[in-house]
Amino acid sequence: MSTLIAKDHAHLWHPCAQMKDYEIFKPLIVTGAKGSYIQLAKGKKIIDAISSWWCKSLGHQHPQLKKKLLQQIEKFEHVILANTTNEVIVNLSEKLANLTSDLKKVMYASDGSCVIEMAMKMSVHARIIEGKTKRKNFIALKNSFHGETIGAMSVSDVGIYKDPYHSLVFKVDFIDVPYCSGIDDPIWENCDEAWESIIKQLEPLSEKATAIIVEPIIQAAGQMRIYSKDFLKKLRNWTKKNDIHLIADEVMTGIGRTGKMLASEHANITPDFLCLGKGLTAGWLPLSALLMTDAIYYLFYDDYENGNNFLHSHTFSGNALAASIALEVLNIMKKDKMPERVLELGKVMFNMFLEIADKTKKLINIRGIGGVVAADLILAHEKQRLGYDIYQKAIRLGALLRPLGNTIYWAPPFNIEIAVLTKLKNITQQAIEM
Template identity: 65%
Template sequence: MTDSSLVARDLQHIWHPCSQMKDYELFHPLIITGASKAYLHLQDGRKIIDAISSWWCKSLGHQHPRLKRALQLQMDKFEHVILANTTNETIVQLSEKLTELSPSLNKVMYASDGSSAVEMAMKMSLHARVIEGKTQRKLFIALENSYHGETIATLSVSDLGLYSEPYRSLMFAVKKIAPPYVNGEDDARWDNCELHWQSVLEQLQPYAHTATALIVEPILQAAAGMQIYSRDFLRRLRQWTREHDIHLIADEIMTGIGRTGKMLACEHAGIEADFVCLSKGLTSGWLPLSAMLTRNDIYDLFYDDYANGKSFMHSHTHSGNVLAASVALETLNIMTEEKLCARAGEMGGVMLEAMQAIANHTGKLKNIRMLGAMVAADLICDTNKRYGYEVYRKAVELGALLRPLGNTIYWVPPLNTEWETLCELKNITQKAILME
């Protein structure tokens, strides 16, 4: 079977995610035959760096032997059983570990993808209001430039027109507020956004009695182009929501499980949300699994005799799939044993220096920013130009899967990527930007 015939068969039937299919006429889908650690193996024999951890999820890299073993052990027992009316040792251990992430988030509900976990939190917030008799609290508040998923409710609380514009007629109204962006922790606004806050406060106050929840991607808005905002802002949002009995939903789908150098990005601001959503790095991208954590007092609102009709009747066929749970449990063990949060911080320092060196050498980068094991920069170019796409094509040719967000290039490699690989990634990125 030759490359071209496999590509032809692919293009005959597969509609790839988040793609303009016509682009594949000129630049075919890469044929993957294997993967290991931070590398993807292509059919033409080349190994290229997975610089974006396959959409930000492969936090422990590809084919981690301990994750493979955990999965095999679970497969030998059983692969999936309905989680309503049953339980098992694996899911109980995973839930115990997840509830250790945050002092008061003691209950976990599972789904399969990030969007579903976010929507579950939104539904639960709204449903809690119905039970409490606070039905005037219906509104959601979100941040400008946010991204929370692809379902209609999560698109409604998102703010990236590229993904939502055609579906506007189905979406509901959400109050959006602008976060104060910074390029890193040494920006003065990181710890003090007082000036910005005053205008936000004025915008928030009219909704103090009608909002049910405020939803954020804590500190890092990834899909917006890896934008970082002030941790003081997140602290103030937490304080304001608490003062006004408004739930805070932390969408940690991308940031959670170590990516920002903390297990939860909320830790940067020293705050605890009322709902936390996790996915992606939760299984190190092995299998689809998402989790929504919340507090006992929210759980207690729903706890009553069945006849009183307060049950949260939300389910997904694969809620708490045990194969995914077995890998998630081992992922959490490895994160702790190998101190990968600390390593994410070290990687950030190394990658920041590398990105700065590229900027100095090429003169084609601006707004370099870093948080944990994420470094990003904007390409200096005409905004209509698809420079990012050209850099992507060139980088693949040179040995790295970069996949810029528009004209923002970024590195989100596995948290255990070897230092030589990061050095190789720097050289490839530099050459790709210069189109050498």
């Protein structure tokens, strides 16, 4: 065992891991990364098929992002954002405000979970200011995942992440979701049938709810399940009719992943709160953003003495290094027409998954939206850890796939070359067949 691996084992608890698994399946030693590839020690390189947890949307070592970071380093790295401002954070905020017609104010943190919690706190707090103190409950979707802190976990519904913490989370109502395979599925355009039962779940909750939180269009950690855009539209109408806030958790979907800048655009809706992270810096540095309407903002805009102050503080709010990258990410997304390219990429990816399914006969439920395609493995028995086997095989073959349980998916960098994608297809197929 190399010294590095031994030290790793002695001191590092990796995220989202059973460390005993690392005894047999040792961590890969990363020495570099470029484009869609991760460089390993001893010369091997592997394809980053999941953009390092869905964040490295423009690949590794993007030269323009590097350039902007180097420029900012020469000026300053981080200054407290309370009562200060600067060109980078203002320009970034303006560009984020231009993503939608309604969400004109931005607040920053670093972790995705934290902006989810900020949105939740702000929703509840807004009700107190409005005098609507009965409205304090949250509604979320079944199979949702919004993060790992207690508040974000309360509105999440994926058991393996949540079950041990039932003594800490608060009660939330979860409603059904009409899933579909993508934009060619009839349910995508029309979910009337499912809606009949969903509205019955919603109506009893209408008077006490402050907000409903959703991952628009695709539930990522919840096995990359895609749902009807018609549902999102109907849900938005219902929230408007019932004076309930809509919180859109676009930490995974935002900034182009689904072939639109925001996944909400598929349903042509704007939420009251929008949460961004991951791809906001194209996976360079931690930065998350919460956008909200002027209506929300001005509820809190008051004389300090009146006590209507949203005092959520985050040390690194608006970190200048992260912000300088995010600003350039937004420039690149526009200049390179990235969302359109992602839509095209998605078609290729979907067809490749169809081919893999056809060749291996081991995949079902193929689904995709923009730069994500996924399918479930056909299992011999329920407890089989087939995804984990395939993960290990794919790494030996040259790709970091990291299935979600027994769901295989790709969410590669938007600018992955077709030749690399073809290689990824062959590796995926081979790993499944082996």
